[in-house]
Amino acid sequence: MNSFREGEWVLITTQKGKTWLIRLQKGDTFSCHLGSIRHSDIMERKEGDFWETSSGTKLFFFRPAMTDFLFHIKRRTQIMYPKDIGAILCYGDIRPGMTILESGVGSGALTLFLLAFLGKDGQVVSVEKRPEFAELAKNNVRKVFGDDPPSWQLVIADIESPPFSVTFDRVILDLPEPWKAVESVSTLLKNGGILISLSPQVAQLQLIVKALRKRGFRCFQIFEILKRDWFIDEQRTRPVDRMISHTGFLLFARKTADSSQSSDENSGS
Numbered sequence: 001m002n003s004f005r006e007g008e009w010v011l012i013t014t015q016k017g018k019t020w021l022i023r024l025q026k027g028d029t030f031s032c033h034l035g036s037i038r039h040s041d042i043m044e045r046k047e048g049d050f051w052e053t054s055s056g057t058k059l060f061f062f063r064p065a066m067t068d069f070l071f072h073i074k075r076r077t078q079i080m081y082p083k084d085i086g087a088i089l090c091y092g093d094i095r096p097g098m099t100i101l102e103s104g105v106g107s108g109a110l111t112l113f114l115l116a117f118l119g120k121d122g123q124v125v126s127v128e129k130r131p132e133f134a135e136l137a138k139n140n141v142r143k144v145f146g147d148d149p150p151s152w153q154l155v156i157a158d159i160e161s162p163p164f165s166v167t168f169d170r171v172i173l174d175l176p177e178p179w180k181a182v183e184s185v186s187t188l189l190k191n192g193g194i195l196i197s198l199s200p201q202v203a204q205l206q207l208i209v210k211a212l213r214k215r216g217f218r219c220f221q222i223f224e225i226l227k228r229d230w231f232i233d234e235q236r237t238r239p240v241d242r243m244i245s246h247t248g249f250l251l252f253a254r255k256t257a258d259s260s261q262s263s264d265e266n267s268g269s
């Protein structure tokens with residue numbers, strides 16, 4: 001792997017897991033309570049290299065993973081967590097080359113992963129009704145990708161009345177009132193395509209399921225993901241005391257050519 005370059009983002013971590021995300025600029029210095037190192041000295045290093053401070057603490061240098069960016073981007077909305085994004089990619093059967101419609105965009109956390117996962121061949125259209133959140137998401141995408149990726153289109157609009165009529169392989173909703181978007185987005189989803197929704201509240205889930213069944217959606221999968229971290233060191237091997245115990249309920253349903261009311265069956269796996 002090549003040495004770090006000017007302009008590149010670097011994740012600096014201590015052995016205890018404290019992290020910093022910095023952008024390398026010649027002439028700048030990284031300083032923390034453990035000491036200081038010039039960016040030009042970091043540029044002489046490669047990924048996985050370390051620097052030992054005068055107190056003997058090692059700082060390690062890495063190229064940030066997408067999850068590192070996620071917890072360092074500016075957020076002004078609730079964001080999607082990696083545990084839910086991972087399930088969306090897997091159960092939503094999202095693959096490079098697909099066309100994806102997502103709404104709302106919020107801080108752009110899901111958008112970052114969709115763009116990274118789809119690569120150059122796919123297309124992500126992100127619809128957000130509040131211009132200030134669209135701007136925030138655009139800045140976060142630029143921070144991670146350096147520019148606006150050609151595979152991304154950001155549209156400021158209400159998803160209940162979208163200003164386009166092309167169809168998509170997948171539709172992902174992260175909205176406070178997702179049931180209100182079912183009518184508009186179901187015409188934008190290809191037959192066989194998967195609609196995905198994340199809702200924190202049971203009432204939201206009930207209303208979107210009802211709206212989707214009315215439009216003939218089938219193959220429902222509804223679940224939540226609980227992620228519990230563990231401590232493992234010389235003193236303890238046990239779950240951590242606190243966890244993010246609830247983010248939302250995930251829903252996956254497929255559009256068919258039969259738009260008559262569907263039954264109440266769920267499939268799980």
Ligand SMILES: C[S@@+](CC[C@H](N)C(=O)[O-])C[C@H]1O[C@@H](n2cnc3c(N)ncnc32)[C@H](O)[C@@H]1O
Nearest residue numbers: 079080104105106107108109110129158159174
């Ligand atoms: C929870 S945030 C989305 C977070 C985003 N998925 C992320 O990972 O950062 C919900 C967003 O939906 C937007 N929104 C709400 N109703 C909308 C609508 N009808 N059309 C478009 N966007 C909408 C809100 O403005 C807000 O930015």
